[in-house]
Amino acid sequence: MRMKSLLHYTEHHRYYTYRDFSLSSLDERMLTMVYQPMVGTSAVALYRLLAQHLPAEQTGYSRPEQQRSLFLTLGIEPNDRGRTLMIENASKLEAVGLLQTHRLYLPEQDNYMYEYELQQPLPPSEFFATQHLTLLLRDRIGKFAVLALQERFWQGEPEELGELGRAAKENISQPFYEIFELNTHVIDYELEQALSEASPARRQSKNMPAEEPLFDYSDVILHFPRGARNRPFVERLRHNREQMGMINHVARKFDLNIEDVVRLLDEEGIFSSDGELLLDNLQNRANLTFRQTAKRTEERQLRAARAVRPEPEQPEASEMPVEHAVEMEYYLEVPSQFQSKCDIHQYNMLLRNEPYTGLLRNFFPGTVPGPWLDMFSKIDLSYKLPGEVINVLIHYLVTLLGRDGEQRISRNFVDSIASNMLLRQIDTYEKAVRYIRDQDNPKRKAAAPSGSRARPQGKAARGKPELPIVQNTPVQTAVSDAEFAEYVRLAEEMKASKNKPQS
Numbered sequence: 109m110r111m112k113s114l115l116h117y118t119e120h121h122r123y124y125t126y127r128d129f130s131l132s133s134l135d136e137r138m139l140t141m142v143y144q145p146m147v148g149t150s151a152v153a154l155y156r157l158l159a160q161h162l163p164a165e166q167t168g169y170s171r172p173e174q175q176r177s178l179f180l181t182l183g184i185e186p187n188d189r190g191r192t193l194m195i196e197n198a199s200k201l202e203a204v205g206l207l208q209t210h211r212l213y214l215p216e217q218d219n220y221m222y223e224y225e226l227q228q229p230l231p232p233s234e235f236f237a238t239q240h241l242t243l244l245l246r247d248r249i250g251k252f253a254v255l256a257l258q259e260r261f262w263q264g265e266p267e268e269l270g271e272l273g274r275a276a277k278e279n280i281s282q283p284f285y286e287i288f289e290l291n292t293h294v295i296d297y298e299l300e301q302a303l304s305e306a307s308p309a310r311r312q313s314k315n316m317p318a319e320e321p322l323f324d325y326s327d328v329i330l331h332f333p334r335g336a337r338n339r340p341f342v343e344r345l346r347h348n349r350e351q352m353g354m355i356n357h358v359a360r361k362f363d364l365n366i367e368d369v370v371r372l373l374d375e376e377g378i379f380s381s382d383g384e385l386l387l388d389n390l391q392n393r394a395n396l397t398f399r400q401t402a403k404r405t406e407e408r409q410l411r412a413a414r415a416v417r418p419e420p421e422q423p424e425a426s427e428m429p430v431e432h433a434v435e436m437e438y439y440l441e442v443p444s445q446f447q448s449k450c451d452i453h454q455y456n457m458l459l460r461n462e463p464y465t466g467l468l469r470n471f472f473p474g475t476v477p478g479p480w481l482d483m484f485s486k487i488d489l490s491y492k493l494p495g496e497v498i499n500v501l502i503h504y505l506v507t508l509l510g511r512d513g514e515q516r517i518s519r520n521f522v523d524s525i526a527s528n529m530l531l532r533q534i535d536t537y538e539k540a541v542r543y544i545r546d547q548d549n550p551k552r553k554a555a556a557p558s559g560s561r562a563r564p565q566g567k568a569a570r571g572k573p574e575l576p577i578v579q580n581t582p583v584q585t586a587v588s589d590a591e592f593a594e595y596v597r598l599a600e601e602m603k604a605s606k607n608k609p610q611s
Contacts, residue, residue, distance in 0.1 A: 109198045109209050116220060117195060119176040119186035125161045126169050127226040138229040141257060145248045146241075147200040150182070154197045155206055157181055158224050172221065198224075204241065205230070213326040215346055220326075232261035323359065323366055325352060331370045341379040351385045358390055362398040372397065410489055432496075434460050438541045443506050445471055460537050464488065464498040471506060483519055487526045493535075500540035501525060504547070 111117050131139075144152045157178065161170035175194075176186060184190040201207035210223040229235075236242055236258050246254050325346050332342050345352050359369050372378060377389050434456040442455045449470075450458065458467065464484050468476045484502070487493050493501075504525070505517050534540050 109195050109202060111195055114188055114191050114195075117175075117191055117222075119174065119179050119191075121175050121220055121222060122172045123175050123178070123222040123224060124170050124172045125158045125224045125226060127159060127162060127228075128167045129226075129228040130164050130167065131159055131228075134231065135229045137261075138232070138235070141260075142232075142235060142245065143204060143206065143229060146244050147204055147206075148197070150193070151197040151200045153182060154178070154194070155201055155226070158207075159226055175222070204244075213324060232258065323356060323369060327366055328355075328370060328373070331366055332373070336374045337376075338374050338379055341383040341385075342373055344383050354385060354387055355390070358387075358394050361391075362394040363401075364394060364397065368394075368397055406486070406490055410485060431457070432460050432537075433457075434537070438538050440500070440503055440541065441507075443503070444510050445506070459499045459503060460496055462499065463495055464502060467499050467502055471502070479519070483522050487522075491526055491530055493526060493529060496537040497529060497534055497540045500537065500544060501529070504544045 109117075139152055139155070162168065178184075179186045179190055179194070182194075184193055198207060198209055202209060206227050206229065208225040208227065210225065212221045212223065213219075214221055230238065230241075236254075242254065245257075249257075328342060328345065332339060336342075345355075355369060355373075358364070364372075372390060372393055375393060378386060378393075380386055439452055439456050440459065442450070442452050446455050458470070462470075465476075465481075468480060468484070472480075484498055487498055487501075488495070501522075505522065509517065529540070529543065532539075532543065534543050
């Protein structure tokens with residue numbers, strides 16, 4: 109039971125109960141032996157008292173009464189201490205699944221009314237299959253007591269029924285439509301309407317669970333300033349459930365609290381001149397609030413993480429970090445910046461074991477630029493990527509820079525790669541290496557074979573036709589004797605024809 113103030117929950121407020129079951133002997137035994145050790149005697153007494161508001165042979169609602177009767181029947185003083193005890197007992201029952209508490213705002217009385225919806229205790233088979241309840245009971249009474257309780261609630265099968273008996277079991281039950289025949293030609297609309305009108309709200313909530321609203325009208329109007337310009341429009345929301353549903357949808361979508369909702373509703377342009385809520389304007393401004401809140405939260409987390417990060421100490425001999433080896437199939441090529449400093453084995457060991465800050469210092473001869481530190485600090489502190497994965501990402505970026513001198517690394521580009529790694533759950537060195545190799549594979553497949561020029565892509569490919577290229581062929585220098593004699597004869601004939609006098 110969430111209460112912001114004890115004045116919202118007093119002995120003067122009215123309440124009623126609802127249950128759609130009746131407590132059986134097994135339920136009573138579960139309450140006494142299982143639930144009571146978890147929540148206490150006072151909470152179980154409150155549960156039994158609420159269950160007795162209706163006769164055992166009936167289900168539904170009880171008559172509204174003042175909560176003073178609850179306090180006096182349980183022997184609780186109607187003061188701040190007693191209210192705190194009642195809220196604590198109800199909260200325990202809610203936590204173990206025995207109670208659901210709802211608060212209704214009554215505009216005519218400007219006050220609250222409470223509804224206590226009782227839930228049936230779980231049967232032993234379901235309770236001991238629920239992990240968190242079993243662990244809570246173990247913490248209260250011990251492991252062996254839990255096992256003994258489970259045996260007390262379970263009667264085993266006869267000894268003569270073993271595996272053979274269960275395997276040979278045959279279902280010989282008769283289904284409904286083989287025994288009974290219904291007259292489906294006559295439709296009784298009056299009966300269907302009467303059945304649908306019987307507790308329609310409860311039946312609808314059971315069959316189609318609706319999304320519980322974050323805020324109701326009372327939460328908004330209590331926080332809204334009286335002299336605000338949009339106060340008359342907000343007061344109309346009391347009888348407009350559709351617009352309150354729109355407000356709750358926007359609040360849930362953009363993770364807004366009640367203060368954010370009130371501030372947005374008081375801005376200009378949220379309501380039309382007729383008092384209608386403008387959903388598009390509300391969503392746009394809620395989106396801006398969400399983005400600003402996320403940015404401030406991220407900056408605050410980064411500052412806090414940097415502030416609490418301990419200074420690096422020289423580890424003792426017994427606390428030396430474990431150095432992880434790299435398998436040969438996951439070796440990465442050494443970039444040009446490292447080729448004069450280390451070989452391929454040393455470089456891959458550096459990627460696997462060195463922090464990303466140390467790796468960046470090795471890439472830059474002087475101070476590491478601030479934008480690079482900010483990018484990878486965000487990936488480390490906010491995205492929680494492992495250090496070895498960040499190192500592989502740095503290697504990939506440096507490789508891109510070395511491969512294409514005109515390539516520019518921007519913050520959005522690095523964030524997109526880190527986001528893809530998070531979505532693909534890349535949390536080890538080997539997965540990161542496979543990821544960057546997969547990124548390079550399409551480029552290798554698209555590369556043209558040796559001896560031919562690659563076909564250009566994009567607009568250039570559609571605008572310019574592909575022209576044939578003259579191939580360089582080797583010149584044949586060796587000449588046979590017969591060919592040489594023929595060349596000499598042709599030269600002499602050309603010379604004779606040139607010297608011959610013209611008539």
